[in-house]
Amino acid sequence: xxxxxxxxxxxxxxxxxxxxxxxxxxxxxxxxxxxxxxxxxxxxxxxxxxxxxxxxxxxxxxxxxxxxxxxxxxxxxxxxxxxxxxxxxxxxxxxxxxxxxxxxxxxxxxxxxxxxxxxxxxxxxxxxxxxxxxxxxxxxxxxxxxxxxxxxxxxxxxxxxxxxxxxxxxxxxxxxxxxxxxxxxxxxxxxxxxxxxxxxxxxxxxxxxxxxxxxxxxxxxxxxxxxxxxxxxxxxxxxxxxxxxxxxxxxxxxxxxxxxxxxxxxxxxxxxxxxxxxxxxxxxx
Amino acid sequence: xxxxxxxxxxxxxxxxxxxxxxxxxxxxxxxxxxxxxxxxxxxxxxxxxxxxxxxxxxxxxxxxxxxxxxxxxxxxxxxxxxxxxxxxxxxxxxxxxxxxxxxxxxxxxxxxxxxxxxxxxxxxxxxxxxxxxxxxxxxxxxxxxxxxxxxxxxxxxxxxxxxxxxxxxxxxxxxxxxxxxxxxxxxxxxxxxxxxxxxxxxxxxxxxxxxxxxxxxxxxxxxxxxxxxxxxxxxxxxxxxxxxxxxxxxxxxxxxxxxxxxxxxxxxxxxxxxxxxxxxxxxxxxxxxxxxxxxxxxxxxxxxxxxxxxxxxxxxxxxxxxxxxxxxxxxxxxxxxxxxxxxxxxxxxxxxxxxxxxxxxxxxxxxxxxxxxxxxxxxxxxxxxxxxxxxxxxxxxxxxxxxxxxxxxxxxxxxxxxxxxxxxxxxxxxxxxxxxxxxxxxxxxxxxxxxxxxxxxxxxxxxxxxxxxxxxxxxxxxxxxxxxxxxxxxxxxxxxxxxxxxxxxxxxxxxxxxxxxxxxxxxxxxxxxxxxxxxxx
Numbered sequence: 001x002x003x004x005x006x007x008x009x010x011x012x013x014x015x016x017x018x019x020x021x022x023x024x025x026x027x028x029x030x031x032x033x034x035x036x037x038x039x040x041x042x043x044x045x046x047x048x049x050x051x052x053x054x055x056x057x058x059x060x061x062x063x064x065x066x067x068x069x070x071x072x073x074x075x076x077x078x079x080x081x082x083x084x085x086x087x088x089x090x091x092x093x094x095x096x097x098x099x100x101x102x103x104x105x106x107x108x109x110x111x112x113x114x115x116x117x118x119x120x121x122x123x124x125x126x127x128x129x130x131x132x133x134x135x136x137x138x139x140x141x142x143x144x145x146x147x148x149x150x151x152x153x154x155x156x157x158x159x160x161x162x163x164x165x166x167x168x169x170x171x172x173x174x175x176x177x178x179x180x181x182x183x184x185x186x187x188x189x190x191x192x193x194x195x196x197x198x199x200x201x202x203x204x205x206x207x208x209x210x211x212x213x214x215x216x217x218x219x220x221x222x223x224x225x226x227x228x229x230x231x232x233x234x235x236x237x238x239x240x241x242x243x244x245x246x247x248x249x250x251x252x253x254x255x256x257x258x259x260x261x262x263x264x265x266x267x268x269x270x271x272x273x274x275x276x277x278x279x280x281x282x283x284x285x
Numbered sequence: 286x287x288x289x290x291x292x293x294x295x296x297x298x299x300x301x302x303x304x305x306x307x308x309x310x311x312x313x314x315x316x317x318x319x320x321x322x323x324x325x326x327x328x329x330x331x332x333x334x335x336x337x338x339x340x341x342x343x344x345x346x347x348x349x350x351x352x353x354x355x356x357x358x359x360x361x362x363x364x365x366x367x368x369x370x371x372x373x374x375x376x377x378x379x380x381x382x383x384x385x386x387x388x389x390x391x392x393x394x395x396x397x398x399x400x401x402x403x404x405x406x407x408x409x410x411x412x413x414x415x416x417x418x419x420x421x422x423x424x425x426x427x428x429x430x431x432x433x434x435x436x437x438x439x440x441x442x443x444x445x446x447x448x449x450x451x452x453x454x455x456x457x458x459x460x461x462x463x464x465x466x467x468x469x470x471x472x473x474x475x476x477x478x479x480x481x482x483x484x485x486x487x488x489x490x491x492x493x494x495x496x497x498x499x500x501x502x503x504x505x506x507x508x509x510x511x512x513x514x515x516x517x518x519x520x521x522x523x524x525x526x527x528x529x530x531x532x533x534x535x536x537x538x539x540x541x542x543x544x545x546x547x548x549x550x551x552x553x554x555x556x557x558x559x560x561x562x563x564x565x566x567x568x569x570x571x572x573x574x575x576x577x578x579x580x581x582x583x584x585x586x587x588x589x590x591x592x593x594x595x596x597x598x599x600x601x602x603x604x605x606x607x608x609x610x611x612x613x614x615x616x617x618x619x620x621x622x623x624x625x626x627x628x629x630x631x632x633x634x635x636x637x638x639x640x641x642x643x644x645x646x647x648x649x650x651x652x653x654x655x656x657x658x659x660x661x662x663x664x665x666x667x668x669x670x671x672x673x674x675x676x677x678x679x680x681x682x683x684x685x686x687x688x689x690x691x692x693x694x695x696x697x698x699x700x701x702x703x704x705x706x707x708x709x710x711x712x713x714x715x716x717x718x719x720x721x722x723x724x725x726x727x728x729x730x731x732x733x734x735x736x737x738x739x740x741x742x743x744x745x746x747x748x749x750x751x752x753x754x755x756x757x758x759x760x761x762x763x764x765x766x767x768x769x770x771x772x773x774x775x776x777x778x779x780x781x782x783x784x785x786x787x788x789x790x791x792x793x794x795x796x797x798x799x800x801x802x803x804x805x806x807x808x809x810x811x812x813x814x815x816x817x818x819x820x821x822x
Binding site for chain 2: 040048187223225
C-alpha cells in the first residue's frame with residue numbers, strides 16, 4: 001500500500017523522531033511511505049484560537065497538497081490533527097464561502113487515518129510484538145489525548161497496541177480520560193490553569209510508578225514533558241519520567257531499542273537509536 | 286444621488302444584563318481562585334463524586350443516546366417555533382387563571398416582580414432555587430425596595446447566609462465543606478449555637494427549623510421553572526429537598542420567572558427531559574420532588590399566580606445560528622462536573638451565575654462578547670470535549686466556544702479599526718488611539734503562522750533555523766524562558782531543545798524532495814545518526 005504521511009507541524013519541527021518512527025513501522029509492514037512535500041499544518045492552532053480567517057490559506061494548502069498527491073491512504077501520528085481535518089476544515093472552508101474546498105477537505109479527511117486507526121482497522125495489527133517486532137522493556141503508562149478519544153472515538157486502539165509491545169510493563173493511568181491541560185494556545189493564554197491541570201496528570205503518572213508516559217499526540221506530550229522537566233519529576237527509583245510518543249515505542253525493537261536514559265531531550269532526527277559508543281561517552285561525562 | 290433603504294429596519298439584538306458578566310479577564314479571576322486550596326479541594330471532591338454517580342446511572346440506560354437525540358430535537362423544535370409556542374403558553378396560563386408578564390430584560394423583570402410584591406404589602410418573600418432569579422439579581426432588586434427574599438434551597442440558603450455567591454448551578458455552595466457550613470449557620474442563624482455539629486443530619490435539621498417558620502408565615506413565593514408546557518400552560522419545578530414544593534403550595538401568591546427557552550411543546554415531551562435531567566444533574570434515576578401546576582386551582586395552593594417570561598438576551602442568542610443551541614441547556618450542571626478547567630478554578634472565576642462550559646458559551650452570548658470581560662470566557666477551555674459528551678441535550682459546546690473566539694477576535698479587530706479612524710483627532714488622543722490599534726502579539730503570531738504554515742517550502746525555510754534554537758537551549762538542552770506571550774508557556778513548562786533538523790528537511794536530504802519520487806534510501810542508517818551526533822558535540 002502507498003501511504004502518505006502527514007507529519008503534522010509539531011512533529012515535523014519539534015519531534016521528527018515520531019515521524020521517523022511512523023515511517024519505520026509502516027515500512028516494516030512492507031508498505032511504501034511518501035511525504036507530500038507541500039504539507040505544512042492542519043490549521044487547528046488558528047481555528048482554536050479564533051483566527052478563522054487566517055486559517056483559510058492553511059486549510060487550502062493542506063487540502064490541495066493531499067488532493068494532488070498520489071497515495072492509497074494518508075496517516076498522521078496525531079489524533080488531534082486528524083480530528084481537525086474532518087471536524088474543522090470543512091467548516092472553515094464553508095464559512096469562507098468555498099464549497100469546493102469544503103468538499104475536497106471532506107475527501108482528504110475521509111482518506112486520512114490516525115496512526116493507531118490505520119494500524120488496527122486498515123492494516124490489521126493487533127499484536128505489536130508479534131507483527132511489528134516491538135520491544136520496550138520499561139514501565140509505561142498511557143494518556144489518551146482528548147481529541148483522539150472524543151472526536152475520533154479511537155477507543156482502546158492506541159492502548160492495546162502499547163500493551164502488546166514485547167517486554168513492556170504496562171501501568172494503567174488513574175483518571176486517564178481527564179485532559180492534560182495542553183489545549184493549544186490555551187496553554188499560553190491561561191498558563192496557571194493549564195499548569196494546574198498538568199499537575200493533576202503528573203500526580204497520577206507518579207502514582208503508576210511508570211518511567212515513561214506515552215500517548216498519541218506530540219502536542220500533549222510536549223506540554224507534559226515540559227511540565228515534568230520543570231517539576232523535576234522522578235520515579236521512586238529516582239529516574240526522570242519521560243514522555244514518548246507511542247509510534248516510537250512501536251518502532252523500538254530488541255535489536256535496536258529506544259534509549260530512554262539519555263539527557264532530557266525528546267527529538268533528534270535520525271537519533272532514535274542511540275549508538276552504544278555515544279551512550280557510553282554520555283555516561284562518562 | 287442619495288440612496289434610501291426602504292422597508293428593512295435595522296434590528297439589533299437586545300443583549301441581557303445582570304449577574305452574567307465577568308468584570309476582569311478570566312486569567313486574573315482564575316488566578317485568584319487557584320490560590321484557594323480549600324475551595325479547590327472541596328470542588329474536586331464534590332465534582333468527582335457527582336461525576337461518578339452520573340456515569341453509573343447513565344450507563345444503565347440502554348437508550349441514553351436516543352434520549353439525548355430526542356432532547357436535542359425537541360429543543361430545536363422549540364427554538365424554531367418559539368414565538369408561536371410562547372403565545373400558546375400565555376393563552377393557556379391565562380385561561381387557567383394565571384397572569385402572564387413579558388420582560389425584555391433583567392430590569393423589566395425586576396420591576397414587574399417588585400411591583401407585584403409591593404402590591405401585596407409584604408416585606409418578606411420566600412424563594413425556590415432558581416437560576417433565572419439569580420441571573421437578574423432579583424434578591425438585590427427586592428432588597429433595594431425593602432423586601433427580603435429568603436432562599437429556601439439548603440445550598441442557596443448557605444450561600445445567602447454566608448453573604449457569598451453561588452459557584453455551581455446545581456450545588457451553589459459546592460465550594461464550601463461542612464465545617465465551613467457549620468460556621469456560617471452558627472454565625473447567622475438565631476436558632477443555632479456553638480453546640481451545632483458539622484454532621485449533615487444536624488446541619489439539615491438546623492436549616493429545617495430555620496425555614497419551617499418562614500414557610501408557614503410568608504404569603505408570597507417566587508420561583509423559577511425547569512419547564513413550561515405550551516400545550517397545557519403547566520409549569521414544572523424539579524428538586525430534591527421538598528422545600529421548593531413548600532413554597533409552591535403554601536403561600537397565597539406565587540410568582541414564577543421563566544426564561545423563554547424553557548418551553549416544551551407538549552406534556553408528553555416532559556417524559557424525555559424528566560429522564561435526562563435527574564440522571565445528568567444529581568446522578569439519580571429520578572429526583573425526589575417534581576412539582577407541576579397549571580394556573581390556579583380553587584381551594585388548593587396559591588390563589589394568585591403570575592408568570593414572568595424573561596428574555597434578557599435570549600432572543601439575541603437565538604439570532605445566531607451557530608451559537609443558539611446554548612439555549613437548549615436544561616441547567617443540569619453535568620458539564621461543569623466533568624470540566625477540568627472548572628475543577629481547578631471553581632465557579633466564581635466565571636463571574637456569572639452560569640459557570641463552567643455552559644457559562645463560557647451562554648454568558649458572552651447573553652451579554653454580547655464586548656460586555657465587560659465576557660469576551661475572555663470562550664477561552665476558558667482546553668476544548669477537551671468532555672462537556673459535549675455528557676450534555677443531556679448534546680450541545681456541541683467546544684464548537685460554540687470556537688465560534689465565539691472567532692467572534693471575539695473579530696470584535697477586537699473592529700475596535701482597532703475604529704481606533705485608527707478616531708486617530709485623526711488631537712495629538713494626545715491620536716497617540717492613545719494608535720496604541721490601542723497596535724496588533725496584539727497573538728495577532729502577529731497568527732499572521733506569521735498563517736504565512737509560514739500555508740506552504741511546505743516556507744516551512745522548510747523556517748525550519749532551517751532550528752539549530753539556532755538548539756544552540757539557545759545550551760548544554761542542558763532545555764529552554765526555560767521565552768519572551769512575550771510565549772512566556773505563558775515557559776511560566777509552567779520547559780521546552781526541549783529543538784532538533785538539529787526537521788523531519789521535512791531530513792526527508793528531502795535522504796528520500797528526495799518530492800512525494801512521488803521513488804524512495805532512494807530505504808532505512809534510517811545508524812551511521813548517519815552517529816555522524817551527526819558527533820558533529821553536535
